[in-house]
């Protein structure tokens with residue numbers, strides 16, 4: 001891959017070991033994908049977590065003197081103070097999380113600890129070249145916003161944030177952003193959970209690809225897009241999609257395929273969504289916890305939880321958790337939603353991911369969630385996936401079904 005004079009100097013370690021490690025990773029990726037050169041990016045999002053791989057890489061770069069050249073936000077770890085007051089976190093785990101947080105602070109990242117930064121602290125504009133990791137973030141910024149990112153890892157996104165550049169390949173090039181198959185939606189999509197089911201089904205069917213959806217007649221809400229993105233890129237590996245008229249890069253199906261004729265087509269009816277919902281629901285019975293906010297709930301979603309819980313009491317045997325961004329938590333507190341949820345016996349916690357060691361007390365427990373992604377990570381014995389209103393009903397009754 002061609003390197004400029006400055007990039008050569010960084011590669012040779014003349015500007016420090018931290019930036020050298022960062023550019024080594026970018027060059028290795030660029031070489032693997034036959035990228036001709038690096039291109040400047042305007043922002044990055046690193047899917048950090050409180051786990052050892054992240055600690056190793058951020059410390060390697062930070063101790064080597066690297067710092068972020070472009071705004072770089074961070075994914076959730078967990079709110080340690082909050083959890084320490086509720087359950088014991090093993091010191092070894094707490095130490096890793098502390099060091100990850102310290103490493104990202106040292107390297108000059110924006111400590112957002114949030115997996116939906118594209119609607120809060122780190123919002124690209126149309127056409128910006130960026131480096132975003134995190135399952136919902138990559139397809140959201142590509143599809144809904146029309147910025148350009150590849151499907152980055154936490155490490156490659158951080159390296160890009162440090163160098164301010166990324167290899168020019170794949171989705172940074174217009175010709176690679178065309179649809180690869182047509183998805184005819186004949187199912188009725190009533191709410192954001194239906195978009196979760198749609199994403200779960202289509203991702204599972206296609207694996208990697210750029211689907212072009214037809215049959216969606218109204219503009220999806222932010223939360224509907226977030227859920228579609230998260231599930232397409234969890235049950236599958238979908239970095240981008242088009243919904244002509246409602247995502248920005250294609251007004252028509254022809255635009256979305258850039259003149260090509262799609263070779264494959266799938267049709268999604270109510271039958272497929274019902275089938276996938278039945279698979280996710282699992283067995284009924286007593287529950288120990290409710291887990292919401294994967295991806296992080298927006299303010300509107302926290303408000304909805306408060307509306308459903310107002311004046312109610314969560315069953316004594318059930319723990320009830322809502323994960324959200326620090327920004328949404330702050331506003332939810334100001335608007336009184338947190339008070340309502342806490343009065344009912346629930347928690348609203350910022351900065352925290354469903355896939356973190358802080359949940360170890362639930363390892364052998366059974367719960368419900370509205371997120372297949374949460375269930376997928378298997379931090380629990382079992383997490384049954386049902387609609388939000390059913391999650392709240394189960395929390396009050398202490399059982400599902």
Ligand code: F3S
Nearest residue numbers: 115294295353354355
């Ligand atoms: Fe966010 Fe963690 Fe779920 S990063 S999407 S809460 S697995």
